[in-house]
Amino acid sequence: xxxxxxxxxxxxxxxxxxxxxxxxxxxxxxxxxxxxxxxxxxxxxxxxxxxxxxxxxxxxxxxxxxxxxxxxxxxxxxxxxxxxxxxxxxxxxxxxxxxxxxxxxxxxxxxxxxxxxxxxxxxxxxxxxxxxxxxxxxxxxxxxxxxxxxxxxxxxxxxxxxxxxxxxxxxxxxxxxxxxxxxxxxxxxxxxxxxxxxxxxxxxxxxxxxxxxxxxxxxxxxxxxxxxxxxxxxxxxxxxxxxxxxxxxxxxxxxxxxxxxxxxxxxxxxxxxxxxxxxxxxxxxxxxxxxxxxxxxxxxxxxxxxxxxxxxxxxxxxxxxxxxxxxxxxxxxxxxxxxxxxxxxxxxxxxxxxxxxxxxxxxxxxxxxxxxxxxxxxxxxxxxxxxxxxxxxxxxxxxxxxxxxxxxxxxxxxxxxxxxxxxxxxxxxxxxxxxxxxxxxxxxxxxxxxxxxxxxxxxxxxxxxxxxxxxxxxxxxxxxxxxxxxxxxxxxxxxxxxxxxxxxxx
Numbered sequence: 001x002x003x004x005x006x007x008x009x010x011x012x013x014x015x016x017x018x019x020x021x022x023x024x025x026x027x028x029x030x031x032x033x034x035x036x037x038x039x040x041x042x043x044x045x046x047x048x049x050x051x052x053x054x055x056x057x058x059x060x061x062x063x064x065x066x067x068x069x070x071x072x073x074x075x076x077x078x079x080x081x082x083x084x085x086x087x088x089x090x091x092x093x094x095x096x097x098x099x100x101x102x103x104x105x106x107x108x109x110x111x112x113x114x115x116x117x118x119x120x121x122x123x124x125x126x127x128x129x130x131x132x133x134x135x136x137x138x139x140x141x142x143x144x145x146x147x148x149x150x151x152x153x154x155x156x157x158x159x160x161x162x163x164x165x166x167x168x169x170x171x172x173x174x175x176x177x178x179x180x181x182x183x184x185x186x187x188x189x190x191x192x193x194x195x196x197x198x199x200x201x202x203x204x205x206x207x208x209x210x211x212x213x214x215x216x217x218x219x220x221x222x223x224x225x226x227x228x229x230x231x232x233x234x235x236x237x238x239x240x241x242x243x244x245x246x247x248x249x250x251x252x253x254x255x256x257x258x259x260x261x262x263x264x265x266x267x268x269x270x271x272x273x274x275x276x277x278x279x280x281x282x283x284x285x286x287x288x289x290x291x292x293x294x295x296x297x298x299x300x301x302x303x304x305x306x307x308x309x310x311x312x313x314x315x316x317x318x319x320x321x322x323x324x325x326x327x328x329x330x331x332x333x334x335x336x337x338x339x340x341x342x343x344x345x346x347x348x349x350x351x352x353x354x355x356x357x358x359x360x361x362x363x364x365x366x367x368x369x370x371x372x373x374x375x376x377x378x379x380x381x382x383x384x385x386x387x388x389x390x391x392x393x394x395x396x397x398x399x400x401x402x403x404x405x406x407x408x409x410x411x412x413x414x415x416x417x418x419x420x421x422x423x424x425x426x427x428x429x430x431x432x433x434x435x436x437x438x439x440x441x442x443x444x445x446x447x448x449x450x451x452x453x454x455x456x457x458x459x460x461x462x463x464x465x466x467x468x469x470x471x472x473x474x475x476x477x478x479x480x481x482x483x484x485x486x487x488x489x490x491x492x493x494x495x496x497x498x499x500x501x502x503x504x505x506x
Contacts, residue, residue: 028342031349033136038126040213045076047219047234049089050227056081061236063213066133067346067355067390075212078237083204083244086233090175090202091250093230099172099200103159110155110197112225117148124217128186129346131213133355133391134309136347146471147190150489153473154198157494161199164491168500172200173276174252176497179242179266181258182208182357183312183413189215191488192255193232199497201253203232206245210358212236243269251275253497257314260411260437260482278486278496280314280478282411283439286432287317287468288422288454291325293444297466299333302417305442305468307341307395310353311415312361314483315440317468319408320419321428327421331399334419339382341395353415356391365393365414372398372407377418403434411437425450429457438480442468461487 043060045052059077064070078086098106117124124147125139134143161170176196180188185207196203207215215234222232235241239262246254247269253276256266263281270277287305289298305317322330346354356362373379381394393414401408401418408418422428432441441460443451455463461479464470471477476492478484486496 028350030345032345033126033129033347033349035126035130035347038123038130040073040127040217043074043076044212044216044236046078046082046086046236047216047232048082048086048230049093049233050223050229052216052219055079055237056085061209063131063210065130066210066357067130067387067392069389069391072130073213075216075236078206078235078241080241080244082235082237083241083248086204086235087175087177087245087248087250089230089233090204093228094172094174094202097228098197098202098231101200103161103198103200106197106200107155107158109225109227110151110158110194113221113227114148114151114155116221116224117144117151120221121145121148124186124214126347127217128214129354131211132182132185133346133357134312135351135354137349137351138309143184143187146473147186150187150190150194150473154194154494157491158198161494161498164494165498165500167503169503170199171499171501173497173499174201175250176201176203176253176255177245177248177251178203178205178255179246179258180205180207182211183309183314185211185214186218188257189218191257191493195488195494196253196255196497197231199494201497202230204245204251205232205234206242207234207236209236209238246270246275254278255488255496256280260484263484276496278478278488279484280486280488281439281482281484282437283314283316283479283483284319284409284411284435284437285315285317285440285442285460286319286321286428286435286458287442288321288428288432288444289323289326289330290425290443290445290447290450291323292446293326293466294446295326295330295333298330298444299337301442301444301466301468302334303337303341306417307353307415308469310356310393312357312413313469314411315462315469315477316413317440317442318412318417319432319435320417321422321431322419323428324421324423331419334397335380338380338395338397341382341384343384343392343394344387353395356393356414359391361413362391362393365412365416368407368410368412368414369396369416372401372405372416372418375405375407377401377405377407403431409435425453429454433457433459436482439483440464440479
């Protein structure tokens with residue numbers, strides 16, 4: 001993409017990029033993660049009844065590495081008949097096996113899965129990075145440990161459901177249809193499958209077409225854990241296969257994470273049925289910095305809030321609101337920090353920003369950035385060299401942004417930050433809530449009373465104080481407005497997979 005208007009860039013700051021003697025720029029030696037311990041199949045069939053089987057009729061699509069544009073594997077493209085097979089297997093396993101197991105027995109399988117994920121963490125981290133494009137240090141230090149933690153957490157609740165929900169009779173729902181996105185393939189899988197199994201349900205999971213390999217590697221974990229056949233089934237295919245799955249008459253629970261547009265389609269498809277539904281959709285989070293905030297700490301929170309995972313995060317802090325009195329010093333620090341981010345090979349342990357997940361998503365990011373330029377915003381991008389191949393985009397910062405700009409209203413899902421200003425807390429609240437989304441937000445201030453005021457006034461499901469993008473399996477996550485409804489994580493996430501009738505009503 002050619003940037004044509006109000007473009008600013010700068011090299012890395014001298015204090016970071018120059019050696020003490022001779023003014024020679026420092027360079028990081030390459031630190032690539034080894035891949036020789038990874039054994040991926042050239043082809044993957046769909047996973048039904050603990051077996052990889054061909055789709056009917058046989059059809060395939062290719063899975064590529066977004067950092068190299070090279071093919072990694074070929075994956076079966078499921079059909080309507082395959083959806084029926086998968087749901088039938090899940091129903092059979094629910095009726096004959098899984099729902100009849102004591103909670104303590106279900107917990108043993110969940111603990112086993114969690115331990116295997118830990119034992120194979122290096123393998124999962126590499127596959128996650130190769131398939132999604134995210135930096136290996138994020139896969140290694142965030143995605144895989146959190147995925148294992150979710151299975152550990154919900155394993156602990158599997159035999160305590162009646163204690164978790166006093167005066168309620170906790171009963172499983174049946175078959176859960178789960179559709180997950182491409183930005184956190186393994187973590188979203190864990191968010192969905194762990195509470196479903198702990199509650200006594202069986203699962204049919206559809207991962208995103210661009211990132212199915214973590215799910216199929218997880219299928220190998222299920223075999224290793226000796227999970228009964230049919231308890232978890234995995235099918236792959238385009239969006240219409242996901243719609244076919246959630247619309248199936250024998251599905252009792254639907255869980256979807258993805259775009260607001262698709263979420264609305266699913267809500268319409270499920271309306272009027274017996275199915276229980278949770279939707280975790282898009283976001284346009286506000287990250288608010290007050291004049292008493294510790295600026296250096298806030299800078300790191302801002303960077304983590306929007307450039308983590310290339311900005312491909314539904315709760316990314318993509319709108320930065322800065323109190324006017326600290327706008328200039330914060331902006332200067334932010335630009336300097338942005339210039340130190342390393343963009344490149346996701347498998348290099350030095351990389352901060354990896355590859356955008358697909359060519360289509362890269363084109364969307366480029367189009368929205370160009371719209372920001374055309375609407376008069378000022379763009380800043382660090383002066384860094386991008387790899388010759390792969391779907392890469394420079395970390396980007398816009399100033400001179402108004403509330404009406406597309407970059408301030410639409411979810412970009414890329415490493416693009418819009419910076420706006422405010423004078424009073426009331427103005428910050430009004431601007432922060434001026435969006436159709438309501439998933440997350442951040443507040444940076446030394447005053448506890450101000451934090452409580454902001455949290456109570458902001459229409460966001462999660463509000464972080466003096467931090468950003470912090471997750472824990474014990475804490476619920478979800479949104480308001482067009483960011484969806486229902487919660488995942490914590491007891492709220494477990495309740496979504498249960499029928500909680502008052503005692504004595506059945």
